[in-house]
Amino acid sequence: MIDVGSLNPRKSGGIAQADVPRDVWLEIVVHLEAPDVLSLQSSCKLLHDALREKPVWISVLQRGCVRDGVYFPSYPVTEMDVRRLERAALGPYRLYRLVESRSAHRTILPA
Numbered sequence: 001m002i003d004v005g006s007l008n009p010r011k012s013g014g015i016a017q018a019d020v021p022r023d024v025w026l027e028i029v030v031h032l033e034a035p036d037v038l039s040l041q042s043s044c045k046l047l048h049d050a051l052r053e054k055p056v057w058i059s060v061l062q063r064g065c066v067r068d069g070v071y072f073p074s075y076p077v078t079e080m081d082v083r084r085l086e087r088a089a090l091g092p093y094r095l096y097r098l099v100e101s102r103s104a105h106r107t108i109l110p111a
Contacts, residue, residue, distance in 0.1 A: 029056060030063075033064075034060050057086050057089060
């Protein structure tokens, strides 16, 4: 995942996030994974508002479906709100973390 702190231009002396056009941020999001979009969304109010829109999360979910081989039309995206879209897009990552946490605690029994 990306380190949102490294993207904070106020800390690095670069341009302010408000100086970057919104469509540029949305173009950046096209190349991010769902957890990274969520992380970027929490970096400031401007990005939170811009990335909390339904088309953003539909796009994130659609890319995840392509990546994971999931049939995208199986999601009723027109009926889903942003929270449900976000949850669906983050589902594979939550499952992976769950499996990883369970496998780390596995006890190997002697034969």
